[in-house]
Amino acid sequence: MKDRSAIFIASAAISVFLTGAIIIAHDISRELRQFLTGLTGHHWISVSAIAAIVFLLISTMSYLITGSEKTRHTLKADSLWNWSWVLAAITLVMALGVLAVYVLHYLSA
Amino acid sequence: MLLVLALVKGAMLTGRIQKGGKNPFMLHGRAGIFLFAILLGTFFYGLWIRLLHDEPLLRSVHGWLGLVIVTIAALQVLPSVTAKERTKLRPMHRLLGYSLAPLIVIEAVWGLYMGVTDGGKSLVLVHSLSGGLAVLCLTWIAVEMLYLKGEGIARARIASYLASFFLIAGCWIAGGYNYRTAYGAEVRPVILAGPTPWAHIIVMEAKEHIFVFLPIIAIALSITLATLDGEALLKNPKSRRALAVVAFLALFIVLITFLMGAIISNAGKAGLEV
Numbered sequence: 001m002k003d004r005s006a007i008f009i010a011s012a013a014i015s016v017f018l019t020g021a022i023i024i025a026h027d028i029s030r031e032l033r034q035f036l037t038g039l040t041g042h043h044w045i046s047v048s049a050i051a052a053i054v055f056l057l058i059s060t061m062s063y064l065i066t067g068s069e070k071t072r073h074t075l076k077a078d079s080l081w082n083w084s085w086v087l088a089a090i091t092l093v094m095a096l097g098v099l100a101v102y103v104l105h106y107l108s109a
Numbered sequence: 110m111l112l113v114l115a116l117v118k119g120a121m122l123t124g125r126i127q128k129g130g131k132n133p134f135m136l137h138g139r140a141g142i143f144l145f146a147i148l149l150g151t152f153f154y155g156l157w158i159r160l161l162h163d164e165p166l167l168r169s170v171h172g173w174l175g176l177v178i179v180t181i182a183a184l185q186v187l188p189s190v191t192a193k194e195r196t197k198l199r200p201m202h203r204l205l206g207y208s209l210a211p212l213i214v215i216e217a218v219w220g221l222y223m224g225v226t227d228g229g230k231s232l233v234l235v236h237s238l239s240g241g242l243a244v245l246c247l248t249w250i251a252v253e254m255l256y257l258k259g260e261g262i263a264r265a266r267i268a269s270y271l272a273s274f275f276l277i278a279g280c281w282i283a284g285g286y287n288y289r290t291a292y293g294a295e296v297r298p299v300i301l302a303g304p305t306p307w308a309h310i311i312v313m314e315a316k317e318h319i320f321v322f323l324p325i326i327a328i329a330l331s332i333t334l335a336t337l338d339g340e341a342l343l344k345n346p347k348s349r350r351a352l353a354v355v356a357f358l359a360l361f362i363v364l365i366t367f368l369m370g371a372i373i374s375n376a377g378k379a380g381l382e383v
Contacts, residue, residue: 005337005348009355012329016322023318042289048281048321055325059332080333084351087329088358091322095362099315106310 003078007062010075013087015055020094023047027101111147112213115140117252119206123199126256138189145186148213152179155220171219178212181205214241225374232287237370239279243327244363246272250330251356254349262339265352269331272359276327280320280366288317296377303380308373316369319362326359 026032026043036046066077076082118137120126130136152175159166167173185205188198195202218241222234246268253265292313300309333352342348 003341005333008329008332008336009351012325015325019321019325023321027314044285044288044317047318048285051321051325055328059329080348080351084354084358087326088354091326091358091362094322095319095365098318099311102311102314105314106307109310 004063004066004072005078006080006083007066007075007077008059009080009083009087010077011055011059011062013083013090014058015051016087016094017090018054019047019051020090020097022050023094023098024101027105111140111144112210113248113252115144116206116210117256119203120252121256123203125258126252126261127258129256141186141189145182148179148182152176169223171216171223174212174216174219178209178216181209181212185209210245211242214245217241221371225371225378230287230291232283232291233374235279236284236287237367239275239283240363240367240370243272243275243280244360244367246275247356247360247363250334251353251360254353254356257343257349259343262334262337262342266331266334269327269334273324273327273331276359276363277324280363281324284320296373299380300373300376303376305376305379308376312369312372312376316366316373320366323359323362323366326355326362330355330359 022032022036026036026047033043036043036050039046040049062075062077066072066075072078115137117126118133118140121128121133122137155172155175156166159172167176185202189195189202192198215238218237219234222237226233249268250265250272253261253268257265297309297313300306300313330352333355337348
């Protein structure tokens with residue numbers, strides 16, 4: 001049986017990392033913020049939509065590529081334990097990163 | 110904590126979840142009695158505060174819900190302490206016990222909402238209530254995973270769907286709509302002109318963006334629970350603890366965003382008083 005029970009948690013970890021990176025980058029780069037605002041009319045809605053799309057794409061991709069035994073083994077697709085902690089670590093680091101950006105933004109204003 | 114302890118130990122006694130720790134009967138009883146004492150104390154404290162401000166008693170949903178909760182808690186504790194034959198009381202005791210959990214969460218969120226917003230913003234209330242109920246669902250998932258028994262996987266799946274629903278519909282969509290409309294037009298300018306502009310510049314900006322991680326985590330948890338082989342999960346305590354870690358992670362973020370929400374609402378209130 002193909003055990004790839006951890007792929008959605010792994011996809012969430014990658015999605016949180018990418019979304020967090022976009023959030024931090026859009027507060028630093030005015031061009032990116034303007035681009036995101038132009039997409040939907042508000043940067044927050046664009047970030048939300050991108051987060052949902054990124055998770056959907058990465059989940060689908062992870063499901064497809066873990067069809068082979070070798071990829072499942074390499075990605076540890078059956079290790080809920082490892083990927084849960086990776087998700088927790090990435091989420092907390094990205095959350096602190098986002099908070100740090102706004103603190104710096106406030107202090108430098 | 111007392112509510113969770115009373116519920117968990119009660120569920121252990123009925124065999125719904127695995128037993129853990131020593132003497133669940135004693136802990137269930139003590140947690141129930143302490144919880145009842147706290148509920149009774151806060152209810153009368155609320156009445157006293159109303160009287161101090163010359164306000165009419167029991168004129169709000171918060172007040173009436175408080176009375177309902179105290180009555181249910183009394184019905185839970187008093188017969189359990191006094192009655193010798195309690196077998197016939199168990200089904201009702203179980204039903205009332207489980208119904209107390211969402212009622213207490215709703216009451217606490219409603220009280221906080223009234224305290225920091227002065228009422229009148231129903232979308233903020235929906236947003237906050239969804240967050241409170243999501244906390245309950247995430248705690249439920251974590252408990253099921255830590256003490257999993259046969260049917261627990263089905264209950265954990267339901268809890269995860271509910272958590273995802275509350276986080277997406279109530280927190281993400283309702284909260285996002287409120288942020289784009291009422292908050293941006295009415296609250297934000299008040300906070301920026303008030304004594305604590307950092308509440309918007311740091312806390313609100315961080316909250317709205319950190320929150321975006323939550324629906325992703327909740328959906329990943331829901332899909333994982335939905336697609337996992339229940340039998341395999343029962344035999345694998347490491348995987349169950351891993352899913353509990355994800356539930357606790359989501360719970361932690363909801364609680365942090367809740368605290369941030371309270372700071373923002375308080376800043377809005379302070380801004381209006383200037």
